Amino acid sequence: MSTQSGGSVIELFLEAARDVSVEDAAKRLGLKFTGRRHEHPQPCPHCGGTDTFAFNTVKNKWNCRAGDAGGNDGIGMAAHCEGLDLHRREGLLEACSVVLDRPVPSQAGTEDADAATARRSRLEERRRLNEARAAERAERQLDYRERERQKARSIYESAARVGRFGRLVLDYLEARGCGRIGASQWLRYASELAYWHGNDQRGRPSKLHSGPAMVAPFINADLEAIGCHITWIDLGCSPKCRPLLTDPATGEPLPIKKMRGSKKGGLIPLFGDPSAARWVGGEGIENGAAFACWESWREDTFYFAAGDLGNLAGPADPASRFAHPTLKKPDAKGALRPLMIAGPMPRPGQDPEDAMWVGEQVTELVLLADGDSERVVTAAAMARARARHARPGRAIPIVWPRPGCDFASMAAEAAKRVA
Ligand SMILES: [Zn+2]
Incomplete structure (x- = not known):
């Protein structure tokens, strides 16, 4: 017994x-x-x-x-x-x-009981050390993040409101098919903003370009700026009206948009008031603005951009990963394997900051898909965004542009045909 x-x-x-x-x-x-x-x-x-x-x-x-x-x-x-x-x-x-x-x-x-006791106290010591290290690291990251947020805020705050000044931003959006906007309470204009890339011989950041730029904030649910989104402008460079910058070392083209500070969990407001019941937006600023122009800037609507697909849709449940129906990529041994795609289901137990916020009052959330990105990846992400932002009583239609296009290029084309 x-x-x-x-x-x-x-x-x-x-x-x-x-x-x-x-x-x-x-x-x-x-x-x-x-x-x-x-x-x-x-x-x-x-x-x-x-x-x-x-x-x-x-x-x-x-x-x-x-x-x-x-x-x-x-x-x-x-x-x-x-x-x-x-x-x-x-x-x-x-x-x-x-x-x-x-x-x-x-x-x-x-x-032997002594050996077991010794082991436990050794592990205990290692745990304490690692916890202290992790706390220190978290502290440093917090400092860094706060400094970056302050830099982003000061870039945004020193830029001019678009309206009487900063007509270049309005010209840029018009050239990108977004129609003629009178003013925006959110978008701003910097006449001379430095584009930093890499380091000089003394290891200091080097200025690759300096010129006019459109500056937009990333805001959190309290409508505070937590970061900013910068697009450098060159109206002479058609069709995207952005300067062409290349890495001096490799000759590779560089992105003409930059984000500073935090974007996670935030969103870029474009036009209208976030207290609206109808929200419309997708990844990029131009796409959202072009769609807004197409539906004539509805008064009852808040237009936004998420900045990128990850911030729009949030992380995927690993269990919903799937093989791309056609695309393959070579594995370590050179054999072609189907490309694995982040799935349509949101990862369980997400942080609010894992994707952009949406106002609780929103009853219609129109999500704009990017037609010039890979179709299957985008479709899975859009389905994930819909699942993540779903609430009782909220409709979430997903709108697709013509295959191979985005709304900005479709609008620009249409404007050319009219002209
Ligand atoms: Zn081992």
């Missing part, structure tokens, strides 16, 4: 240990959370090396290239990191004790 109850205590102990995820086991083992997302490469605590070992908190997997080991359980990972043999009962129990962070219920059949 007593043996049986002793056995069931051990069974419960084993069962509890089997429930410990790779993420929780990593915390108990004092492993480093190095990655920005879910993958955390680092030296293997058992085999050494540099980035030989990694665990993934979403896939619930770990592997060690140096030790040629891996799996999808916390116990296995603890055994590998601590050099315990799972084929022996004492090794298994000790690994369970590590992931549960508590002693084996009965010391019978385990390794």
Whole structure:
């Protein structure tokens, strides 16, 4: 009888240990959370090396290239990191004790109790050290992020309101097929804004270009500027009316748009009031403005841009990843494999900052798809955006331009035909 109850205590102990995820086991083992997302490469605590070992908190997997080991359980990972043999009962129990962070219920059949105690205090010390390091890193990132936000705000605040001044922005939007706008309370104009790229010989940032630019804010739900979006303008450069800049070192073309500060969770207001019940927008400023022009700048509508597809749709549930029906790419061995696409389902348990905010009062959210981006990728992202922003009583139609076009190019074409 007593043996049986002793056995069931051990069974419960084993069962509890089997429930410990790779993420929780990593915390108990004092492993480093190095990655920005879910993958955390680092030296293997058992085999050494540099980035030989990694665990993934979403896939619930770990592997060690140096030790040629891996799996999808916390116990296995603890055994590998601590050099315990799972084929022996004492090794298994000790690994369970590590992931549960508590002693084996009965010391019978385990390794020496002193060794177990020593191990626990060593792991405890490693955990404390890593927590302190992580806190320090988070602090530094916060400082950096706040400085970047301040820079972005000052770029935006020192730019002129578009209207009586800054006609170049209005000319630019007109040339891009967005019609003639009288003014915008959001868009601004900088007559001479520096484009920084790379470093000079002394290691200081070097100015590649300086010229007129359209400046738009990224705002959060409190309507505070958290970042800014800059588009340099050159009306002489058709059809996109933006200067052509290339990397002096490689000759590669450079993006003519830049974002400063934070964009995550924010959005770029274009026209109208965010308290409106109808919102219309997509990835880019020109696309949203062209569509707005096409429907004659509805008074009841707030027009916005998300800045990019990721900020429009948010992260995908890894389980909804799928193979592209036609596109393939070579794997490490050169064999062609279907391209894997981020799926249509939002990742469960997202932060509000994982994608742009939408006012709770919005009952119609019109999402504009980008026709000149890859169709399947865009369609999956648009479906994901719809799922993420869905609320009872809210309609979310998705509008597609003609294949291969965007609304801005369609509008520009139409304007040419009329002229
Ligand atoms: Zn290893």
